[in-house]
Amino acid sequence: MRAGGAGREVLVTLVVAALLIWLMPLVIGTYTLTVLVIYGMLGLSLGLIWGFGGILCFGQAAFFGLGAYTYAIAAINIGESTVPMILAVLVPALFAALLGAMMFYGRLTDVYLGVITLVVTLILFKFVNSTAGPQYKIGEARLGGFNGIPGFQTLNVPGDPDAYIWGDPYFYVCAVMLVIVFLLVTWLLRSSFGRIAVGIRENEVRMALMGYDVAARKTVLFAIGAAIAGLAGALFANWGEIVTPNLFSLGQSAEIIIWCIVGGLGTRLGPIVGAAGLAYLKFLLGQQSMIDNTLITGLILVLFVLFLPRGLVPAIAALLTSIFGRSRRKPSARRMRRLRHG
C-alpha cells in the first residue's frame, strides 16, 4: 500500500511538472522562468533543512554563492562544464558538513545557529568583495572582487564543450533538474532518514534518548541542503553568465527565508511556490519605479505572518480538503501525513 502510494505520488508529480513545463513558457518568457525555477530549487534547499530538519539557516545564500563561484572558477580552469557542475554540488556540501559538524557537535541551537550562519555569510561576502587584486587567483580564474567573475564556460552537452545549452533548452534543463531534485527530496523524506529528521525537528532530546546521534544526522541533512543550494547556484551562474559577491549578500539570505515562510514551511512545494512567486513579483515590480520592491516583499511577509502564518501551500491544501475532502471516505493516514508534509 505504501509503495503504491509513493508510485502514484511520483506519477502525479511528473504529470503536473510536465504540464507546467509545457504551459508556463506560453505565459512568461523562458529567460525569466529559468531564474524562477532556480530560485525554486534554492527555496527547496532551505525548505528541506528548515521545514523538515528544524535547522534555521540564515546563510543559505552562502551555499548558493559558493556553488556559483565554484562553478565559475572550475569552468574557467577546466573548460568543460560537467566536472564544474559536480564540484559546485560537492564543495558547498563539504563546506556545510564542516560548518554543520562544528555547530551541531558544539550543541548550538536556535538563535546561535542563526548568528553563526549569518556571520559566515557575511565573512564570505566581505572576503569575496575584497579579492579585486590580481593576486587573488585560483588557477586561471581571477576572483575579481566586487566585479565578480565573467566569461566562464557555460553549460554544455556533457563531453562536447562547443555544444552550449542556452535559451529555451537551458530552461528545460533547469526545470527537469528541479523535478529530479524534488523527487529526490520526496524520496528522502519518505525514507527512514527523512522520518528521523522530522522526529529530530520535533524533539531532539527524545530522539537522542531513543539512541539517535542527533548531531551526525543534522550535519548530514545540513550538507544535503547545501548541496541543493550549490546546484541552484551553479545553474544561476550559467543563467547570468557572471557571478558576483551579491550572491552572498544578506538580502539574498533573507529573501530565501521569506520565500519559505510565505510558501509554507514543512511542505516541499511551499518554498518552491514562494520562491518563484515572490521572485516573479519582484521582477514585475522591478519594471516600475513608483514603489520600492523590498517594501512590497516586507509587506507581504508581514501580512502572511499575521493572517496566513502557516503559509500559502498549507492554507490552500486545507481549503481543498474542506471543500472536497468531505465527499470522500475518511482521510487515510497516508493522506493526512501528506497534507502535513506537503
Next chain:
Amino acid sequence: MAETVLETHGLTMRFGGVTASDNVDFKLAARELRCLIGPNGAGKSTFFKCVTGLLTPTEGHVFMRGQDVTGWQPHQIASLGVGIKTQTPNVMDALSVHENIWLAARRFFDPAEARARADTMIDRLALGSIARTALGQLAHGERQRVELGIVAVADPWLVLLDEPAAGMTAQDVDRMTAIIHDLTRSAAVVIVEHDMQFIRSIAEVVTVFHQGAVLMEDHVDRVMSDPHVRAVYLGKKA
C-alpha cells in the same frame, strides 16, 4: 543473585556550591524493579540525569552491564538498549502515535520489523483508536502512555522512568502498573516517583534519597514504617 546491570560508584554531582548528588553507590540486578523516592531536592532527578547521560557527574562512575559509561552521551547510552523516560513528557507533538513509536523501534530494527513492533505495542497500550492522531491533540495520560510505548518498544534490558505516574488518572496508573510489571519480565526497571500510592502498589525494594545521598535501601514496607524516613519524607509532605 542475578547479573548487575546498573551500578554507580561514588557518584557525585555538584552545581557550584550545591552538592545535588553526594557519593551515591547504587546497584541494580537484572529484572529488578527499584523505586527511588525522596522529598523534593533530594537528588533523585540529578542521579537519574547522571545515569542517563543528560548530565556528566562531577565525580564517580556509572557502569552498565560492567561497562564504564561515565560521560557518555544520552544517545550512546540509549543505543546500549536502555529505555529512558524523562520527567517532563518528551514526545514528538506534531507526529502521530504510530510514528512516535515507530521511530523508537526503527533505531534497533529495520523499517518493516519496526512497523510490526509499533503495531504490537499500540495494541498492548490500547492506543489503537488514536494511532494516527498527532500527539499534540492527546490528553496528558495518553501522551504518558505513548512515551512508555516509545521506551518499551525496542525491548530494552534496562528501563529508567522519571515520574511516570505524574498527572495520570487512576485508570491510567493501573494500566501503566501492568505494563511495568510486563517490562520486568525482560528488563530491570528504575522508577523515580513522588506518588506514594503508586509506590506502594508497585514497589518491592525502595531506595530513599535525602540531601543528595542514599538514606536507606530496603523493602517498601520497612521503608514506609521507618521513623527516620517518615520524618524526612512523609512528615514533610503532610
